[in-house]
Amino acid sequence: MDPVGELTVTRVRPLTPRMSRVSFTAPAGLVHWPDQQLKLMFPRDGTLPLPPSDGDDMRWYQAYLAIPEKSRPWLRSFTVRRHDPSRGEIDVDFVLHGAAGPAVRWARAAAPGQVVGRSGPAEIYRKPLRAGDWYLFAGDETALPAIGSLLESLAPSARALVFVEVAAAGEEQPLSTPDGAEVRWLHRAAGESVVGAVRAASFPxxxxxxxxxxxxxxxxxxxxxxxxxxxxxxxxxxxxxxxRKKLTQDDAPTEEDMAEAMERLELAEETG
Structure with a gap:
């Protein structure tokens, strides 16, 4: 599969008041795995110049930065929620949050036939779940696509505790879970948070x-x-x-971001 290419919208449908699912033509040769990440490139000035990849999963980013800023597509990271080989489609879920960045503006107007750029998914970023007696998944609505795909990958006998923070009850979604999984929805409108819920939870x-x-x-x-x-x-x-609150992917990383990135690299080296 070429590391860089185009995706064409095939279907758009609402999941909740604040989340929309967009289906795209699947890249040729795609191999899907849970929590699969890819980067989407959204047109900045009505055109979509894509960086050449030369078949290299890493070199494309330097070529992307070399595109003049006024026409360089906006770049955002997403999770492949589902791959349907029978339809030749992938699904990507968009959170339609209040801060109308380029991805949100695009998703609100998305329609079949529209085209975005993509980089990935790349096998180098594949991270299988570590083995455990039980699983803990915790995040907000931006983590829901990954959590959904991870839950679907678990064995039917797996045990899991799942904490998902969303705006309100109307943002809850059906999730396919093992019999031993418990999903706890937290509603910000009611003052609930994923941090508070995990802290208060009894673990197996x-x-x-x-x-x-x-x-x-x-x-x-x-x-x-x-x-x-x-x-x-x-x-x-x-x-x-x-x-990050009050920051976008276009903003420079903070000291905490850099420290987190370094620790992730150290952990990756330790665990092989």
Missing amino acids: AGTVSAWLAGEAGAVRTLRRHLVDERGIDRREIDFTGYW
């Missing part, structure tokens, strides 16, 4: 494989809680800050 016995994603500050707080207060080995926690 046994070793845990934890997965955390969502707003970067909340993810860092949750991870510190699991390591410092629950005594969980940091190597058993997969964590990603998807977004």
